[in-house]
Amino acid sequence: MIDFINSRIMFVASTDNMIWQFLIPHIKDLQNYGAKVDCFCAKTGFWFDELKEKYNFNMIEIPFCRSPFRWKNLKAYKMLKNYQIKNNYNLVYCQQPVGGMMGRLIGKKFHIPVIYTAHGFFFFKNNNFFKNLIFKTAEKYLSKFTNVLLTMSSEDFQAIENWKVKYKYKINGIGFDNSKFDLTPFDKAKFKQEFNISDENLVVVTVAEFIKRKNYPAMIKSFAKLKTRIKNVKYIICGTGKLENKMKSLVRRLNIEDAVVFAGYRKDINKILQISDLMLLLSKQEGLTMAIMEAMFYSLPVVTSNVRGNRDLIDDSLGGKLVDYKNIDQAVSSMIEILQDKNLKQKMGEYNHKKVKNYDIDIVRGQLKKIYDEVEF
Secondary structure, eight states: OOOOTTOEEEEEEEEHHHIIIIIHHHHHHHHHTTOEEEEEEEOOSTHHHHHHHTTOOEEEEOOOOSSTTOTHHHHHHHHHHHHHHHHOOSEEEEESHHHHHHHHHHHHHHTOOEEEEOSSOSOOTTSOHHHHHHHHHHHHHHGGGOSEEEEOSHHHHHHHTTSOOSEEEEOSSSOBOGGGSOOOOOOHHHHHHTTTOOTTOEEEEEEOOSSGGGOHHHHHHHHHHHHHHOTTEEEEEEOOOTTHHHHHHHHHHTTOGGGEEEEESOSOHHHHHHTOSEEEEOOSSOSSOHHHHHHHHTTOOEEEESSTTHHHHOOBTTTEEEEOTTOHHHHHHHHHHHHTOHHHHHHHHHHHHHHGGGGBHHHHHHHHHHHHHHOOO
């Protein structure tokens, strides 16, 4: 059993956004168990200050880079090392690839126990052979300095089964907190006006950052083909990122500007999902994405790529369709099948709403508490 009373935890995540979106309940639990938690992460937006002001977390800015191969991460490591010398933490709790790497190197150097949560390894099936070799070798090496290794998908857990980590577990994601998502009735017709959508329109939605692995070109091209078959379909895209302008240019080249809404970063995703008919997400790589869980909660069928994490959440032909992320025609035919069959769409949505309860935040908190009680350092 981990004795959290009066312990000092170095809680490391690559970004403030990760903490703000997914880790607040788990940090609060550690505090309630008696631990003093200091959060180390990069400051990437309003989340950092909000975590300090709204949740009273002790936030310490560390200039992590997302890529583990950036030299700037050496500066980040030196900063963590100095904080460890100054504060004498007795547990490192780390998240994400870069945060996980840095945290475990601190654990190795100072001989303190480490808990690492893998949100999705950078090696996975159908990835580039050399990238898999590099990342798997790195993760396997770092696992030697990992006391507890938590995974979220079946594929990731299978990958570490033979690794020499004393405590390794699969948990049901980071926890889906449905209390954040409001089901209070609202004027949907009025809300649709913001996006120039009428009751006659069918709505496809994507919630994802504009980064390469989300595979936006394939999704936009899939929608363009869908539009030739279903004239009254609209596409709402929620997210921001460095590839946003390129995707807007692609929409213009495909001449579908009148049917595509770039909604940006939204705090009312709950409402957008409730006016949508289907979620589309053709990522090349995922962990266990919260966007799909949110769609499931609001009873949406999901057409998504048949990759790690997505296939844990979406049961093919029951909650939606799993497709090859490179196969645009397969994505289009799947969307047509669902959108043109109201009964199928409803059954898939109901199936997803029921299944997502397995990933409820209270279930995950219970799993973690059981792990904390079982582990001995």
